[in-house]
Amino acid sequence: MRRGFPEAEFDSGDVLLTEGERTGLLYVLIEGEVEIWKSDFPVTTISDSGAMFGDMVILLDLPHTATVKAYTNCRVRIIQHGRDFMQSNPLVVYHLAKHMAVRRMYGSTNYLVDLNQKLCDVNEAIRGAISHQFAAISVLPS
Template sequence: MNPFLDIIAGHPVRELAAGEFVLKQDEPCPSLYVLLEGEVEVLRDDVRVAKISEVGAVFGEMSLLLGGPCTASVRTLTAARITTVDEPRAFLASSPAACLHIAELLAHRIDALNHYLVDVKHQYEGNDHIGMVDDVLSTLMHRHPKRKTKN
């Protein structure tokens, strides 16, 4: 069993029918969501970027960490049960284990993206447009967060 599920035990559980949105891109994302059962799709600009059925999958973490609206939409493909963690910053501040879990999830995603981009680069080596992949890889490795300025 996923140890992260022990950490989120006691938070409210929502039951959703197939086709319902857990969150929508560009809308506020005040909570963190954890998949307990079912299958969802992640959409970015109405393009499916992932299909997820892994118990313990987390949604809303990008918005939470970046301090902005949802970066993607999440819609159920089947009936689903989802835990909602309200006040997620306070939750993460009080749980190093939860922070580590989310950091590991994000690291796996970045690693998978890097592998994919390197594979694309190998496949299209010598083509004029491959410089785009170099730019993306460079951005992933060297991007610094935008600093918030005080007025």
């Protein structure tokens, strides 16, 4: 994959992909860390060498569903015609599909664990507030 695909360097804060735009570009992270933003909120950071960005929207023929920004200075390879590249490289698409499946499986699990913890924290706070209210009521003069 190294031959024929130019490298580019981005400084921290630079935008690689913008939510809502269509570029047809695929980016492959060589080094550094990128941050994924959805509706002006940071969602996650990715620093895995070989991670690809822009893949899902090319497969689904959609505008970019998130903004990808350089979180640190980073280097990437740029694949100009992502759809053509995917159509002529079925092994790459197979590995992308595996990566997406793992990302979805662990992403969903991690999200549910995080949500459960937050709900437990809220539940504990509510119990504490109710307990405090009952304690205050029990000391009121009759």
